[in-house]
Amino acid sequence: DAGITQSPRHKVTETGTPVTLRCHQTENHRYMYWYRQDPGHGLRLIHYSYGVKDTDKGEVSDGYSVSRSKTEDFLLTLESATSSQTSVYFCAISGDRAMNTEAFFGQGTRLTVV
Amino acid sequence: DAKTTQPTSMDCAEGRAANLPCNHSTISGNEYVYWYRQIHSQGPQYIIHGLKNNETNEMASLIITEDRKSSTLILPHATLRDTAVYYCIVRAGGSNYKLTFGKGTLLTVNP
Numbered sequence: 001d002a003g004i005t006q007s008p009r010h011k012v013t014e015t016g017t018p019v020t021l022r023c024h025q026t027e028n029h030r031y032m033y034w035y036r037q038d039p040g041h042g043l044r045l046i047h048y049s050y051g052v053k054d055t056d057k058g059e060v061s062d063g064y065s066v067s068r069s070k071t072e073d074f075l076l077t078l079e080s081a082t083s084s085q086t087s088v089y090f091c092a093i094s095g096d097r098a099m100n101t102e103a104f105f106g107q108g109t110r111l112t113v114v
Numbered sequence: 115d116a117k118t119t120q121p122t123s124m125d126c127a128e129g130r131a132a133n134l135p136c137n138h139s140t141i142s143g144n145e146y147v148y149w150y151r152q153i154h155s156q157g158p159q160y161i162i163h164g165l166k167n168n169e170t171n172e173m174a175s176l177i178i179t180e181d182r183k184s185s186t187l188i189l190p191h192a193t194l195r196d197t198a199v200y201y202c203i204v205r206a207g208g209s210n211y212k213l214t215f216g217k218g219t220l221l222t223v224n225p
Binding site: 088090105107 | 156157160215
């Protein structure tokens, strides 16, 4: 398995509180992604990063921010959590585009906002 | 990004070949077709990818039509553990490697 670790794996938080999810990789891959998965919607891209301090929005970025200060870590922050952000969050990594490499996914973080 | 169309669900008998179709009629010449699967509540798993030639690995075979507008993922001898949602993805062009998933096909392998 690719070296991807998501933390925490499970979290329950209250509406209005800030939450940060961490994705850590040991593969030195350039690209990192955050997805959320909800019943009936499949996997939806929140944000992605194509290098240190280089990030861009995905299709469902409202209410989320990200940061990547070093290659191995990609943080997803919910500044003020809402119940609609209750979901399973997956991090993914992939190598350089020119190599057309596949993406590897973490095991997910189950976030519940009450 | 090229969009993909997959059936919502399919069934297959254990031990038989599972053939999962995908339409990607707007694919560009430099875009690859990727297949992933997701077994219940786990992270998606890469299966195979290709550009225009057929590909085979230890998990599956990928058949891409000559006009590249559709492809088929073949699991030669499906087992109960192959029950999963299978995603067909066309990799985005441009300078960033963005991966966009559709809703996929739920393959149920029956004993």
